[in-house]
Amino acid sequence: MSDPGLIVGVTFLTLGGVMALYGTVLCMTTKGSLYNAEDVDAMVAATVLEEETKRKKEEALFEDIRYGDKSKKRKVLMA
Numbered sequence: 001m002s003d004p005g006l007i008v009g010v011t012f013l014t015l016g017g018v019m020a021l022y023g024t025v026l027c028m029t030t031k032g033s034l035y036n037a038e039d040v041d042a043m044v045a046a047t048v049l050e051e052e053t054k055r056k057k058e059e060a061l062f063e064d065i066r067y068g069d070k071s072k073k074r075k076v077l078m079a
Contacts, residue, residue, distance in 0.1 A: 035043075
């Protein structure tokens with residue numbers, strides 16, 4: 001009967017080889033779908049711009065509300 005350590009070692013080596021082969025195949029077949037640094041920078045800039053616009057829009061809703069001033073009409077947010 002084989003040593004259990006030998007069986008586990010061969011299993012891990014086989015699994016590692018299969019994973020390396022799978023990674024190599026993916027690397028060869030998906031060359032065009034990776035992002036370069038310029039694309040990532042553009043996506044981050046667009047996200048930051050969108051968040052900034054959203055923040056300014058939310059602040060504009062509460063511009064006329066001042067704490068302690070009861071005379072101004074307050075805007076109501078509809079859910």
